[in-house]
Every structure is written in C-alpha cells, then in structure tokens.
Amino acid sequence: MAGVKTSRFIQALGPIPVVGLFVAPLAVSLLFILPSLVDVTGFVSLFEHPQFWGSLRLTLFTGVISTVLAFILAMVVVVQGTSFDRADNVYMASQAGPMLALPHLAFAIGLGMLIAPTGLLSRLIASFFTGWIEPPQWQTVQDANGIGLIAALVLKETPFIVWAMSGVLSREDVKRAFAGQRSVALSLGHGERSIWLKVLLPQILPRIIWPLVAVFSYGMTVVDMALVIGPAQPPSLANLIWTDLNDGEVLANARGAAGVLVLTGIIAVLLGGAAMLVKSFQPLLHRNYAAPPQNQTAMGLSLPLWTIVKLLYFGVVLILALQSISGHWPFPRLMADQYTFKSWVRLLHDGWPLLTSLILALSTSAAALLACVFWLETKPEKFDRLMLAACALALCLPPLLIALGQYRLFLQLGLTGTASGMFLSHVLPVTAYVFIMLQGPYRGFDPRWRSVSDGVVASSWRFYFRIKLPLLKAPLLGAAAVGFAVSVAQFVSAQLAAAGRFSTLPMEAVTLASGSNRPLFAASALALMVLPLMAFLLASHFSKSRWKPG
C-alpha cells in the first residue's frame, strides 16, 4: 500500500484484480464482436427487415430528443439553482444523488403508472377538474412516437446531468474563477443570461462531455425501459435487436449482432457530427459576443423546474407504493377499493429474484471496491488515465454491444447460466462506476496526513486502517453505494448471461410488464427501487462525520 511498506510482490499484483474483473473481460468481449463485422448475411437480413427503418427512425427521434431535452432542462435547473454567493450547487448535487440511485426501469414503470390513461394523473384530473368517467383516449405509454419513453429518459437523465454540472461548479477553484469572470462580464455590460451562455456554460460543457455521451448512448440503446414504456409496433431499434438476440435461430442472431454494430456506428457518427458542428460554430459565436441590449436582466424563466422534477420522482414512488398494495381500483377513483399486501407476500415468497439481485449487488460492489482500492494503493497515479479511459469506454459504448460480446465469451467459456457468469456480467459496469467515483477523492488524499502520523502511529497498516480509511470513509461508501445501485439495475447483459437459469429483479419486472397483475408489477418495481435507495441511505448515514461542521 502507498505508505504501507509492501513487498514488490504485492505491488506487482496491484492491477490484477481490476484487470481480471474488468479490463480483460471488457477487452475480450469487444474482440468477440469483431466476427460480426464481416458477417454480411446479418446486415442484409437487418436492412431487409420490414421494421428496420421504422425502428431506426423511432430510435433516432427518442434518443436525440431525450438527450437534448434532458441537457436543456438540466442546464436551466443548474442556472436557476446557482448563486455565486452561496453553496447551492453542492446542495443540488446531494439532492440529485438519490434520484440517480433509482434504476431507470423502475422509474419508467412508475412513470407509466403515473401518466397512463388510467394512471394517477388522469385520476387526479378526473376527480378535481373534468369528471371523466372513462379513461381519456390519450396514449402516453407505449405510444407510437415514443413520447412516454422520451419523458422517462428526460426525467431520469436530468438529475444525472445536474449532478455532473454541479460537480464542476462546486469545485472551489472553478467556483472562484467563475465568480471573478462573472464580475468582469457584468462590468462589461453583460447580463446574467449572456454570462451563462457565453462565459460559464462554454467552460462547463467540455468537462461534462463524457456524462453527456453516456446519456446519449444510453438513450439510443436502452432496452428494459423501452420494453415497459416504449412503443411496440415498431419497437425501438434496440428492442428489435433485443428480440433477435434472444432468438434461438442463427440468422436472427446474426441480424441482431449486425443491428448492434449498426446502432453503435450511428451513435459514433452522430456524436462525431455534433462535435464537428460545435467546433465549427464556436468561433462564429464568439465573434458575435457583443454586449447585449442594456436592459437584459433576469433569466426569463421563473418556473421552479427542479421542484417539479423532484415532485415527479415523489409521485413515481408514491404510485408504485399505492399500486403495489391496491386491490380492485376502478377508474376514476383516486383510491383503491381495498388494500392488500398480497403482492408483497408473493414477491417475498418467490423471493429468488430479490435474493439474487441482493447477493449480486453486495458481492459485486464489494469486489469492485476492493479491486479499485487495491489498484489505487499499488499503482502510481499516472496509470489512472488508462483505467479511466477503460471506464469511459465501458460506460459510453452501448450496453448492448458489450453484452453481446460478453455473451459470446461466456458461451465459449461455458459461463452462461452459471453463478460466475452472473457475477462477471454484473461486476464489469460496477467496477467502471466505482473507479470513476473513487479515483478523484482517493488521489486527493492529503499526503501530509501520512507525514504527521509517522511519528505517532507505529505501523503502516495501523495508519491505513485508523487514519486513511476513516478519512476516506465518505467517498468509499459513496462509491460502494453507486456500485450497488448499478448492479441492481443491470438487465441486458444479465439476461443474456442468465440463459434462463437465473432471474433478477429487473428481469422479473420486465417479465411482469407483459402480464396483467399490476400490483405485483408495481411491487417488483418498488423492490427494484428500494434496494439501491437503501444502499444510498446507509452509505450517507455512515458517511456522516462525528461532528457536523458549523
């Protein structure tokens, strides 16, 4: 360990856990994709598929629109919530945390129950405003244009972008520089809006590029969310591919693989195009940065957007809770006729998915945390860039792509349908997230603690366990909680690796989506939500320092 006098032997072992759990499986999985690049039959079959072009159009629409809207919404939220006087953006980041912990799938299920024609919102409207007796004719869930899917994606990704942006803004050095630049720009006659658009946001954007890329890549390829709230005829391209990949037939499989590659290519082309567009427009924008008319002041938007987003999250949790214990619940009643815990009893009675998810989340987050700490202690900081690049790759490549390669790898190794396969498929994304969360705080550990304790603490191990770990408690627990949440939310790679022999909470929820037992469906979604939320609450509870500052 750094500061711990370890033998060269242990130092040399440093990268092994991370490479074994994460880098090697990722690299080999990607290698296993390559054969599909030259498999012409797959591509031909894909382009001839009657639903391909419709699916592609739909995916482009939902993916692009949801990313752009989430970005704009997050930007407005951050602008509204930031004051260079106070520490608001830190506050915003901490509020975004629990929202990030909710799995996309569970959120989409809850949102569907909120906005569906028979959902809570239309019941509210019916009860207080219109007096509808029949559910309205609007289609908000599984609508042909994917509006429901877009809404779910936007609401789910906004807190993530808010979190990333406020992370940048709450850095002391950034905040100080921005405050100074803001004062100067004010003195040059620029108002708040102009300052955000021309001075601050152009400097924030390059720092949140990777989160944005991840959001776009996710939106273009999401499967589980689209299965419950997205359109079915035609489905999104990712879901078209998903059906093919789960098909036993060889040609369908080849078509699915071709689809994954095409989708990845489209994402790459769009991202490249967006980058070029920004690059070529930037000088043009700067040239026109004259001081605007002198009366420009406010942001012009006083809608409390962040509060609305938070209320919707609350509504999602509420409806899942209500629905999960509701008995007969005819429209337009605001409350069910009776309440029962039947669904929860059944969920716990057939408890394997819950237990499997819990065991996987605990074991993978623990393993990833240990592996990352081991790396950070034994490898010098200069190697972190390589790891971070691998993490960025793991998070920005379409999950479908990695999952497909991994599935082929597992088939070769006989790991499909085994516990090790389940563990490996979950630990890969978990490690990527844990490392990204942990790297900054861990490397930022002030080496002077080591110097001051040298004279006091006898052994290096004691320093490590009595000083360093307690001081790094918050980031360690935070990273573990994120890892836990990521593990619980895994669907695509998990489903392929399970080969029908295992079921986790997301798999169960997706299965229930096609059934008619809404209380059970809601209970499984809520269980899916509660696990990561509990991890976050526990982490933040135990992260508290003994004394509250101030």
Place this chain on the structure above:
Amino acid sequence: MLELRDVSLAIGKQVLVKQFSLTIAAGEIVTLMGPSGSGKSSILAMIAGDLASAFKASGAVLLNGKSLDGVSPQNRRLGRLFQDDLLFPHMTVGENLLFAVPALPLGERFAMMETALERAELQGFASRPPHSLSGGQRQRVALMRSLLARPAGILLDEPFSKLDVELRQQMRDYVFSHIRARGIPAILVTHDRADAPDGGRVLKISVGGEVQDV
C-alpha cells in the same frame, strides 16, 4: 465624476467602513488603502453593485450626478480590474476584447478590437489563447477590454499585486495614463503605498472603519 455619500459597510456585527464620503473628479485616480479584510475590495464591489449578500451596505453612490441605487451591475458602466486578469480562458485574445465591444456593425467592432490590441502593444495577437501571453500582456489586455466597454468610471482592485516587481512600475504608468486619457474617475484599492499615482489622493481605512486622508 464618481461620488460616495455616507457609505457604510458591515459584515455581521463587524463594521468595516463607517460613514465614508468621497468625490472623485473626472480623470482623477484616488487610492484607497487598508489591511486585508478591511473591506476595501468590498467597497468596490458595492459600487459595482456586485456585493455578496453576506454584507450590509448603506449610503449612496452617484455616477456623473445620477444615483446608482437600483441600477443593475451590468448597467452601471463601471469597468473593473482585478488581481487576476480574468481573461476568459475559452476565448482568444481578440474574442475577449470583442466581448466588451458594444453591439455595432461587425467591421466597426473588429476595428475597435484592433485599435485596442495596438494600444496593448499586442498587434497580431488576436487569435492567440490567453494562456500563451505573459502576465503583463494579459493584464494589458484586461485593461483594454474594460476600456472597450466605454466605462464612465473604473474600479481597480489591486491590479498590480500579482505582477513581477520590475513589471509593476511599467504597468502602473500604462494603466494610469490610459485612464487619464479617457478622463474617467477611478478608485485604486491596494495595500502597497507604491501603487498610488504620484500626487494623487491617498485614503486609508482604519480599524474602526474610519477613512482618513494620508
């Protein structure tokens, strides 16, 4: 002309400045001195309308006879220079200058930018990124940028303190001559007596918040 009338400044219960009045004529540069934490920078922020909410301020600020009360910072027409040059790092030197040029036809705006570059003795530097310039060069650009916005007064917040000793005198002469040429009032805040222009008025904030001529 820039006037302060009975300006008081406090943070919490601590009074920083008490009943301070001052009139600065066009083209005059008044130096305001005081130890760090004495509130001298905060007076500039208050004049600029950009005071942090933790402070309590009272009194009036008048620019050319008009009260600035209720005028938003961006409409006060008061230029500011700080310890740091605060050039926007994502814009070139030329773009930094253009940022301050009022909305005019593009040709005129470019001409003004070029003139400012010449005055900064930095012809041909328009497309350079700010970080490729030396500290003195950057501070000259910062001054030119604030003057391009055609300010009616200028607030200097220790603009020389981060420069090398040799460069400092040169920079003082440069800044003062340009401000005098514009004929606008200026306040210079500093803790270094040598920063004050020769023959200019020098005021000092004492511990109790009194401001006296030195």
